[in-house]
Amino acid sequence: MPASADAVILPVFKAPGTRQAMISIQRFEERDWPATWKILEPVFRAGETYPCSTAISEEEAYYYWIEQPSATYIATDNDIHVEGSYYIKPNQPGLGGHVCNCGYVVGENARGRGIASEMCIHSQHEAVAQGFRAMQYNLVVSTNESAVHLWNKQGFDIIGTLPGAFQHRRLGFVDAHVMYKQLVTP
Amino acid sequence: MPASADAVILPVFKAPGTRQAMISIQRFEERDWPATWKILEPVFRAGETYPCSTAISEEEAYYYWIEQPSATYIATDNDIHVEGSYYIKPNQPGLGGHVCNCGYVVGENARGRGIASEMCIHSQHEAVAQGFRAMQYNLVVSTNESAVHLWNKQGFDIIGTLPGAFQHRRLGFVDAHVMYKQLVTP
Numbered sequence: 005m006p007a008s009a010d011a012v013i014l015p016v017f018k019a020p021g022t023r024q025a026m027i028s029i030q031r032f033e034e035r036d037w038p039a040t041w042k043i044l045e046p047v048f049r050a051g052e053t054y055p056c057s058t059a060i061s062e063e064e065a066y067y068y069w070i071e072q073p074s075a076t077y078i079a080t081d082n083d084i085h086v087e088g089s090y091y092i093k094p095n096q097p098g099l100g101g102h103v104c105n106c107g108y109v110v111g112e113n114a115r116g117r118g119i120a121s122e123m124c125i126h127s128q129h130e131a132v133a134q135g136f137r138a139m140q141y142n143l144v145v146s147t148n149e150s151a152v153h154l155w156n157k158q159g160f161d162i163i164g165t166l167p168g169a170f171q172h173r174r175l176g177f178v179d180a181h182v183m184y185k186q187l188v189t190p
Numbered sequence: 191m192p193a194s195a196d197a198v199i200l201p202v203f204k205a206p207g208t209r210q211a212m213i214s215i216q217r218f219e220e221r222d223w224p225a226t227w228k229i230l231e232p233v234f235r236a237g238e239t240y241p242c243s244t245a246i247s248e249e250e251a252y253y254y255w256i257e258q259p260s261a262t263y264i265a266t267d268n269d270i271h272v273e274g275s276y277y278i279k280p281n282q283p284g285l286g287g288h289v290c291n292c293g294y295v296v297g298e299n300a301r302g303r304g305i306a307s308e309m310c311i312h313s314q315h316e317a318v319a320q321g322f323r324a325m326q327y328n329l330v331v332s333t334n335e336s337a338v339h340l341w342n343k344q345g346f347d348i349i350g351t352l353p354g355a356f357q358h359r360r361l362g363f364v365d366a367h368v369m370y371k372q373l374v375t376p
Contacts, residue, residue, distance in 0.1 A: 056283050068283075099359070102357060103352070138352075138353070140352065142282070163349075164349030166368075167370070169282075169370075171284075171287075182349065184352055186353055190354050
């Protein structure tokens with residue numbers, strides 16, 4: 005898949021012991037949907053990290069990930085395989101619209117290679133470019149420790165913890181964190 | 191306006207020094223919109239408590255307050271005047287759908303009479319009846335001290351505070367609280 009005109013080639017992230025990959029991140033285009041859905045579906049079906057129903061249909065997922073957000077991006081490996089995707093949207097209307105919300109998914113076979121970090125960094129640049137002043141994650145599942153750790157490393161604070169706010173498919177009701185980062189100096 | 195079949199007459203709340211009113215709370219019906227919009231509009235235009243744009247149109251407000259929520263209610267004074275309104279909806283889809291979100295507005299001329307408290311109590315009963323397990327307020331403007339105090343009295347905790355998350359029309363960027371209450375014993 006060729007990079008589109010607004011593709012941004014980010015510095016390669018190479019964690020010790022993981023193979024190097026040239027990840028490029030670009031705007032989602034319609035033709036990317038089948039490959040994007042292929043990585044989203046198992047994550048949504050698992051019911052461990054995203055609040056959408058585990059029975060979500062492809063059409064509902066398309067609305068949730070592509071239509072509703074203001075923009076969606078894909079991360080590709082050497083410009084070939086879709087390995088990750090994220091969306092960005094205002095978290096609230098009007099007077100709360102300067103705070104954005106993002107969601108990130110990395111394909112099951114592409115984990116541990118820093119792709120989520122790359123997408124998080126990319127999303128922060130995009131957010132500022134689009135005029136957002138802060139980024140908020142509304143429901144970071146407390147048992148998803150690698151995500152909590154990753155967002156922490158990216159400068160997001162746990163603003164608070166919502167008791168039992170996520171119905172984990174295996175674990176039942178578990179806590180979820182609200183995480184937040186100011187992107188622009190107040 | 192006659193009370194509809196599912197109206198619930200709540201115990202009268204009488205604060206010292208305020209006049210007694212018989213407040214009844216019932217499901218919104220289409221004919222209630224003009225009177226409801228009359229109390230919503232000045233609150234939205236003021237830009238001090240609700241995140242919607244201060245330039246919100248009546249159609250957008252109808253979508254926000256009536257169409258998008260799962261249910262909307264009105265509080266009437268002696269079954270005549272609409273003095274307050276609130277909505278209830280799931281705060282997240284699917285696996286976060288057991289937590290509801292509500293928004294409350296009291297008409298400018300009806301404040302200080304306990305109508306917000308009555309609606310808050312009513313909404314908690316409705317929430318449990320509709321199968322919700324918790325209630326979350328996503329953006330309680332920190333400068334709206336009477337609201338923070340009222341929700342606190344109703345058993346809502348400040349889960350965390352989002353720096354600069356609300357663009358107050360007069361004060362600029364101010365903090366907002368996430369408030370939460372579990373309605374069902376875990």
